[in-house]
Amino acid sequence: MTPADLSRSLFDLLVPLVEGRRPGAAAELSPTDVVLERPKNREHGDWSSNIAMRLAKKLGTNPRELATEIAERLASVDGVQGVDVAGPGFINVRLDAAAAGQIAHTIVERAHDYGRNESLAGHVINLEFVSGNPTGPLHLAHTRWAAVGDSLGRVLRASGAEVGTEYYINDAGNQMDKFGLSVQAAAFGEPTPDKGYPGEYIGELAARVVAADPSLLERPRDETLAEFRERAYQLQMAEIKDSLQRFNVHFDVFFTEQTLHEKDPATGRSAIDDAAERLKAQGHVFEDDDAVWVRTTDFGDDKDRVMIRGNGIYTYFAADAAYYLSKKDRGYTEKIYLLGADHHGYVHRLRALSGAAGDDPDVNIQVLIGQMVTVNGAKLSKRAGNIVELDDLLEWVGADSLRYELARYPSDTPLDLDGEQLRKRSNENPVFYVQYAHARTRSVARNAAEAGVDRSVFRPEMLEHETESALLGALQEFPRIVAQAAELREPHRVARYLEEIAGLYHRWYDNCRVIPLGEQPVKDVHRTRLWLNDATGTVLRNGLDLLGVTAPDRM
RNA sequence: GCCUCUGUAGCUCAGUGGAUAGAGCGCUUCCCUCCGGAGGAAGAAGUCGCAGGUUCAAAUCCUGUCAGAGGCACCA
Numbered sequence: 001m002t003p004a005d006l007s008r009s010l011f012d013l014l015v016p017l018v019e020g021r022r023p024g025a026a027a028e029l030s031p032t033d034v035v036l037e038r039p040k041n042r043e044h045g046d047w048s049s050n051i052a053m054r055l056a057k058k059l060g061t062n063p064r065e066l067a068t069e070i071a072e073r074l075a076s077v078d079g080v081q082g083v084d085v086a087g088p089g090f091i092n093v094r095l096d097a098a099a100a101g102q103i104a105h106t107i108v109e110r111a112h113d114y115g116r117n118e119s120l121a122g123h124v125i126n127l128e129f130v131s132g133n134p135t136g137p138l139h140l141a142h143t144r145w146a147a148v149g150d151s152l153g154r155v156l157r158a159s160g161a162e163v164g165t166e167y168y169i170n171d172a173g174n175q176m177d178k179f180g181l182s183v184q185a186a187a188f189g190e191p192t193p194d195k196g197y198p199g200e201y202i203g204e205l206a207a208r209v210v211a212a213d214p215s216l217l218e219r220p221r222d223e224t225l226a227e228f229r230e231r232a233y234q235l236q237m238a239e240i241k242d243s244l245q246r247f248n249v250h251f252d253v254f255f256t257e258q259t260l261h262e263k264d265p266a267t268g269r270s271a272i273d274d275a276a277e278r279l280k281a282q283g284h285v286f287e288d289d290d291a292v293w294v295r296t297t298d299f300g301d302d303k304d305r306v307m308i309r310g311n312g313i314y315t316y317f318a319a320d321a322a323y324y325l326s327k328k329d330r331g332y333t334e335k336i337y338l339l340g341a342d343h344h345g346y347v348h349r350l351r352a353l354s355g356a357a358g359d360d361p362d363v364n365i366q367v368l369i370g371q372m373v374t375v376n377g378a379k380l381s382k383r384a385g386n387i388v389e390l391d392d393l394l395e396w397v398g399a400d401s402l403r404y405e406l407a408r409y410p411s412d413t414p415l416d417l418d419g420e421q422l423r424k425r426s427n428e429n430p431v432f433y434v435q436y437a438h439a440r441t442r443s444v445a446r447n448a449a450e451a452g453v454d455r456s457v458f459r460p461e462m463l464e465h466e467t468e469s470a471l472l473g474a475l476q477e478f479p480r481i482v483a484q485a486a487e488l489r490e491p492h493r494v495a496r497y498l499e500e501i502a503g504l505y506h507r508w509y510d511n512c513r514v515i516p517l518g519e520q521p522v523k524d525v526h527r528t529r530l531w532l533n534d535a536t537g538t539v540l541r542n543g544l545d546l547l548g549v550t551a552p553d554r555m
Numbered sequence: 556g557c558c559u560c561u562g563u564a565g566c567u568c569a570g571u572g573g574a575u576a577g578a579g580c581g582c583u584u585c586c587c588u589c590c591g592g593a594g595g596a597a598g599a600a601g602u603c604g605c606a607g608g609u610u611c612a613a614a615u616c617c618u619g620u621c622a623g624a625g626g627c628a629c630c631a
Contacts, residue, residue: 041574050573053611063611087574088611133631175631291629302557306629316631341625344559371560372625409568412560414624418567421580426593428580436593443590451589488571496569499578503595510587510595517588533589554590 001079001099002476006047007036013073014051021059028058036093038473042466045084045092046100046473052089063089100469101460101528103476107535108455115542119483121160126332127153130244130251131168134237135179135197138244138390144373144415145338146390147406147548150249151491152336154546159486164252164332168323171233172257173316180229183209187217187228205232243390247399248548260322272314275322276307284356294321296352299361305349317349324353328364336489337367338411344369368489370411376419397422400549404431407547408495425555430499434540435552437502441537442553444514448530451515455534457527467508468532474504478539482546491547498543505536 011034019026033054036047052067059066064085071083071091079099084092107114129149132142153165182196186206192198209231210216216224237254244251260271276292279285284295285307292308294317307318327335337350347369351361359365375388393402401422408430409415421428448454463472478497485493514529516522541551 037573039574040577044574048574050612053573057611090574170631173631178631289629293629302627309629311629313629315629317629319631341560343626345626347559369559413568414561416567421567424593429593430579432593433579436590439590440594447589453589484571490571492569496578499569503578506594507596509589513589515589555593 001095001102003036003047003480006077006080006093006095007031007034007049009077010034010036010049010051010070010074013077014070017069017073018055018059021061025058029055038477039090039092042470044086044090045082045094046469047093047095049091049093050089052085052091056089067091096461097464097469098461100472101463101532103472104460104463104528104531104535105458107475107538108531111538112542114538115478115482115546116158116160117479117483118160120156120486123156123161123334124332125156125161125163125334125336126166126327126330127156127163127336127338128166128168129338130249131170132240133170133175134233134240135175136199136236137201138240140373140375140388140390140393141340143247143390143393143402144370144406144411145340146244146247146249147403148370148411148491149338150247151403151407151494151547152338152486152489153250154548155482155486155491155494158546159483161486164330165250166253166255166327167251169237169254169256172261172319176229176233177225180225180232183232184221184225184228201236205235208235243394246394247390248403255323255326257319257323260319260326270322271326272318272322275325276314276318278325279307279321279356282356282358284352294352294356296349296356299348299352299355301348301352305352320350321353321357324350324365325357328357328359333364335365337365339367339369341369341371366489368411371414373406373415373417375417400435401429401431404434404495404547404549405429407549408492408499410490410492430495431549432555434495434498434502434544435549436555437505438537438540438544438551439553439555440509441505441533441540444509444533445530445537448514448526448533451522453515453522453526453530455527455530457524458531459524459528462525462528463532465508465512467504467511468529471501471504471508471532471536474501475535475539478543485546494543494546498540498547501536501539501543505540508532 008031011031014029014034015026018029034049034051036049039045039048052070053063056063056066067085067089071085074080074091074093075083079095080093081096082094086092127149129145130138130142132138138146149165153163156163178193178196181193182202183206185191185193185196186203187210209228212231213227216227263270279294284298286293286295290310291306293304294307296305297303305317306315307321308314324335339346347367350367351365354361354365396419405417405422425432427433463469481493481497485491512529514526514533516526544551
């Protein structure tokens with residue numbers, strides 16, 4: 001008896017009842033209207049529905065009367081132990097222990113697949129995040145998106161979507177030249193050029209570039225600049241990929257901006273040239289003051305944006321357009337962008353691009369804006385010069401701790417990381433609370449095996465302690481939580497859910513023994529509880545996996 | 556000036572219209588022979604920034620207002 005089964009039963013009995021009260025009304029009723037939720041208060045039963053209150057007005061009756069009528073019929077459904085009507089018209093359902101306990105068996109059987117759902121089946125989604133410039137290491141601002149984006153990708157996939165994760169590399173334009181000049185200057189022991197890149201890492205890159213080809217110091221500078229730039233870029237990009245790997249963040253595609261600028265030898269045209277033509281053909285482009293503009297104000301922007309400057313050179317916006325079209329051409333119907341709050345000014349422009357490309361901005365593009373992250377109250381920005389690099393954070397607090405902390409808050413919450421707290425292996429650090437609960441399930445399983453408790457018997461009606469029904473009810477919700485996290489693009493819901501499961505598990509552990517005390521015999525109740533123990537471990541592990549966090553067997 | 560986000564317990568924060576608003580930390584008092592006191596129970600702690608509105612029902616939706624953070628290039 002899953003909530004889905006129960007809501008289906010409720011829907012089925014509702015149809016004739018509604019039809020009887022007002023002919024034709026049943027047609028307006030959809031199964032998605034019939035929602036069952038876990039009441040916060042356990043005294044309100046295992047599942048609760050507000051359907052009577054929502055339908056009463058339409059049917060010209062009062063909620064309590066309607067609820068009573070529904071409750072009478074629901075009580076005879078298989079697996080339902082009792083139904084009450086409470087408050088203004090809530091219908092509270094209690095399941096019998098056997099029906100509620102069945103989920104433990106299901107979870108153990110489905111193992112790694114438990115939690116997977118098909119709520120986003122058929123969706124083809126491009127997920128772009130991080131996209132840090134290849135002119136320096138990843139730092140704090142990228143870190144939040146690396147954690148959230150990677151987890152979001154996992155949650156979307158678990159919900160049946162086809163997902164491509166992508167990192168866009170801004171490797172064209174004069175920032176790269178400044179980067180090359182900075183590395184070159186450092187190689188000659190000179191100070192950072194005007195508007196160049198400062199930082200120790202530039203000196204390190206310079207040393208490595210020179211080590212690879214010492215002749216760079218002897219040839220004319222204007223001749224070697226391109227080589228400095230290119231070699232340093234490759235080294236830096238490799239560093240970035242290493243950092244991401246240590247952070248357990250995976251990208252399917254690293255897309256370079258350069259490919260958008262390259263001319264096709266056959267046609268002499270670049271992807272950006274083509275993109276400009278295609279936007280013109282869609283009718284959202286106009287010329288003024290010698291420049292070519294996109295009418296982004298059609299899509300909510302406060303002013304129109306230049307795509308081709310008066311001097312004939314493309315703006316960055318033109319490359320964005322070509323990149324968007326590339327995603328579209330590669331078959332992605334939905335494009336999700338994760339951007340920092342400092343880029344929220346781009347939202348209208350990106351939406352305008354989508355519209356100008358003939359797509360529907362409300363359907364084909366979604367821009368998620370994340371608020372700023374600080375560490376120990378200090379704002380860390382490139383401008384202020386006190387960058388905290390991802391690698392430093394990883395070394396300081398560890399990948400699991402950092403990923404979990406970044407993934408457990410909604411992205412629109414400004415976040416201040418407490419470095420010392422994240423280093424703690426205690427309850428103050430939520431990741432350990434969850435990981436410890438998982439380790440405990442594994443430890444119980446190991447000890448159970450030694451004590452001769454196995455899973456040869458499963459009698460769900462024996463799982464009747466209040467901590468067991470609470471735990472079972474929560475375990476049942478996992479697929480729905482995953483689906484909701486995917487639908488709302490909010491992976492933090494998974495983390496919060498896992499914390500709830502961990503708490504419920506610890507409470508159960510304190511009340512119900514899997515392994516009999518002392519010399520007492522192993523009974524079916526112990527064997528059955530082992531199923532529940534293992535099911536909990538499975539949910540914790542699967543959930544942590546969605547967050548990119550390890551689930552250790554012992555700690 | 557305009558735009559986006561935020562305002563919930565002493566602190567850090569959950570809570571996409573439901574019942575008595577929750578968790579962790581911190582504080583008080585207890586308990587635990589299933590890893591190693593990284594565990595559990597109970598208690599104290601709140602005008603959900605403020606004011607209107609919509610609704611059977613608002614922390615949640617709408618409007619206004621106050622406070623804080625960030626952003627508003629023919630830069631990349």
